[in-house]
Amino acid sequence: MTRPAIYPDLADRTVFVTGGGSGIGAALTEAFVAQGARVGFVDIAEAESRALVERLEAAHGRAPLFVPCDIRDVPALQAAVAATADAFGDVTVLLNNAANDQRHAPETVTPEYWDDRMAINQRPMFFTAQAVRPMMARAGGGSIVNFGSISWKLGQGGMPAYTMAKASVHGLTRGLARDFGRDRIRVNTLLPGWVMTERQLKLWVTPEAEKEIEAGQCIPDRLMPHDIAEMALFLASDAAKMCTAQEFTVDGGWS
Numbered sequence: 245m246t247r248p249a250i251y252p253d254l255a256d257r258t259v260f261v262t263g264g265g266s267g268i269g270a271a272l273t274e275a276f277v278a279q280g281a282r283v284g285f286v287d288i289a290e291a292e293s294r295a296l297v298e299r300l301e302a303a304h305g306r307a308p309l310f311v312p313c314d315i316r317d318v319p320a321l322q323a324a325v326a327a328t329a330d331a332f333g334d335v336t337v338l339l340n341n342a343a344n345d346q347r348h349a350p351e352t353v354t355p356e357y358w359d360d361r362m363a364i365n366q367r368p369m370f371f372t373a374q375a376v377r378p379m380m381a382r383a384g385g386g387s388i389v390n391f392g393s394i395s396w397k398l399g400q401g402g403m404p405a406y407t408m409a410k411a412s413v414h415g416l417t418r419g420l421a422r423d424f425g426r427d428r429i430r431v432n433t434l435l436p437g438w439v440m441t442e443r444q445l446k447l448w449v450t451p452e453a454e455k456e457i458e459a460g461q462c463i464p465d466r467l468m469p470h471d472i473a474e475m476a477l478f479l480a481s482d483a484a485k486m487c488t489a490q491e492f493t494v495d496g497g498w499s
């Protein structure tokens with residue numbers, strides 16, 4: 245791994261991460277803790293999240309705050325944002341990362357299943373942004389990063405509720421960037437390519453998928469969670485202070 249960039253302005257900033265306990269989210273939590281930021285995160289994976297807190301405290305001498313929370317429960321999510329601010333001060337970096345890419349054949353989708361996918365993959369992003377806006381405005385600015393996906397750009401099938409939710413992320417980004425920009429709150433979309441998380445390796449990365457990656461990417465290496473975290477650090481930092489309402493893609497050149 246190359247040495248990660250250091251952004252001195254991220255030290256002591258309060259960061260809120262959804263789904264920060266495993267996968268790309270765990271890399272985000274770790275990357276921001278390593279910058280000296282104060283990180284609060286929500287997740288439903290309690291054992292993995294608690295193990296991450298212990299590991300980061302041992303490695304960096306500061307523990308992130310884990311708030312167990314299902315992001316489908318909007319009041320609980322709003323309370324988790326408030327708990328993070330109570331512990332560490334106003335949130336000035338929001339990483340809307342949590343999602344679930346469960347596959348579903350179009351003919352099996354019911355209205356209840358559709359709503360549930362939106363309740364995980366779409367709705368929470370708005371309500372966390374709404375919750376942090378006054379904090380960021382008070383602090384003189386902030387950065388919101390909404391996680392999209394290249395899957396819908398590639399025209400990937402087998403999960404239409406997920407691809408629709410992920411395509412809609414950038415609409416939210418563009419709308420909020422206009423509304424929040426006057427308070428110097430930046431809102432961007434980060435689009436990961438196919439990232440080799442434990443879940444992806446366990447469920448979806450077959451030998452055929454490996455061939456697909458090789459054919460699709462320009463760069464032959466596999467995308468790792470820390471490659472995505474590097475972009476999130478940049479977008480959160482003052483180095484990106486004039487970047488807003490944009491998509492930033494980290495996909496090895498696939499899309």
Ligand SMILES: NC(=O)c1ccc[n+]([C@@H]2O[C@H](COP(=O)([O-])OP(=O)(O)OC[C@H]3O[C@@H](n4cnc5c(N)ncnc54)[C@H](O)[C@@H]3O)[C@@H](O)[C@H]2O)c1
Pocket residue numbers: 262263264265266267268269286287288289313314315316340341342343344345364391392393394395435436437438439440441442443444
């Ligand atoms: N891994 C990839 O290849 C890839 C590709 C494109 C986009 N993305 C996007 O990147 C982001 C992170 O993806 P990932 O691969 O790390 O996902 P992941 O499934 O490995 O991790 C998601 C995290 O969110 C948590 N989570 C899921 N449902 C939750 C809920 N209802 N309440 C609270 N927490 C919940 C999970 O426990 C997990 O810790 C997502 O927005 C995803 O759409 C990932």
